[in-house]
Amino acid sequence: MSIERLVVIGGDAAGMSAASQARRLKGPEELEIVAFERGHFTSYSACGIPYWVGGDVGARDDLVARTPEEHRARGIDLRLRTEVVEIDVAGRRVRAREVESGAESWTSYDKLVVATGARPIRPDMPGADAAGVHGVQTLDDGQALLDSLARARGERAVVVGAGYIGVEMAEALINRGYQVTVVNRGSEPMSTLDPDMGRLVHRAMEGLGITMVNDAEVTEVRTGEDGRVRSVRTADAEYPADVVVLGIGVSPETGLARAAGLPVGVHGGLLTDLAMRVRGPLADGRVWAGGDCVEVLDLVSGRERHIALGTHANKHGQVIGANVGGGYATFPGVVGTAVSKVCDLEIARTGLREKDARRAGLQFESVTIESTSRAGYYPGASPMTVKMIAERGTGRLLGVQIVGREGAAKRVDVAAVALTARMTVEEMTALDLGYAPPFSPVWDPVLVAARKAAAKVRGGTR
Structure with a gap:
């Protein structure tokens, strides 16, 4: 009997949950599993990053649920610091590049899991990529922010956006002794709430000493001679900053899948069926996707939506792993909790x-x-x-x-x-x-x- 190969792109919640569940159902003599992760870490709690940055969680490793060594001990060929740069659906193979050396190689697959996650939204404006401007989505991002805070030794921080990440990062920076200004283009923080409920959050943030600037949009990040951020500008004002954190939100990381011709929805996420198989004839029933890179069914409105949460990602991974491993499972949808x-x-x-x-x-x-x-x-x-x-x-x-x-x-x-x-x-x-x-x-x-x-x-x- 020939051995099938499962290739997983992405080493966090959805990807490694899928790999682990598939391994429980099929041993190495039946299924070879190769997983690619461009970062330094696997199976960690991205939701815990603000609490690590703020000091509530003592150490980075406390957020890691399963290390690369533990995955490898379970028979998963996990390749860190290796980024998949192309999916050849017709040829059933992926092209991967080692981040440090730049060396590239092709790996064939019988089944493929796309779990590429989401990326922080960076506004299209001058200075958005300057030193000291941070999006926070991965453990590597969190470490980069902490390193930046240590270098800056400043006392002023600006958070751009007042969604979940923005609000949580504002609290984290207050806990670290920074003077924090939140610039929010909405009328109230937490656009996931109605404005009347967001107003309650606004009052609480001001009670912590956070300066809330609503109905404003950052138009420029200004830097000093050293190239580091010094302030952010809106149409009406300028706010000094030794560090800037982007809390505008995230978008599905689906550029790789788009280039391969796989279907995406109106929110930019991959479209799957209830078994988390990617839809359409091109996928040929051999490609699954889960986590922050997919859209899911909203059971209340009946429409597709993009929700980036670790709870869903882990469930997606379990469903995918069960189906890849010869079992059967479905993910019916969400209510947006x-x-x-x-x-x-x-x-x-x-x-x-x-x-x-x-x-x-x-x-x-x-x-x-x-x-x-x-x-x-x-x-x-x-x-x-x-x-x-x-x-x-x-x-x-x-x-x-x-x-x-x-x-x-x-x-x-x-x-x-x-x-x-x-x-x-x-x-x-x-x-x-x-x-x-x-x-x-x-x-x-x-x-x-x-x-x-x-x-x-x-x-x-x-």
């Missing part, structure tokens, strides 16, 4: 924002309630704001956003389950959630919001 924090302020969302619902052509009602994390009389009870969106007429839950202190963020998981089950807000009011004064009021904040939403839907039914 995400949590974050700014110091002790917890931020959570799942499902659709108001503008998402409008874009999907849905008529809806939205409600916002104020509650507490525990029974009001119990020590430590803290305020919590919950916003809930429901479809007009049917009452189907469409989305939930939560901002509050300890105990707020993970309450969004109840809403994520309700969204997946396509529950109505009326049905949610009867959920049998856990209650005791140290953990919740008699009516949990999510249920209070559901009751108010159900009443509004009934009143707004046409």
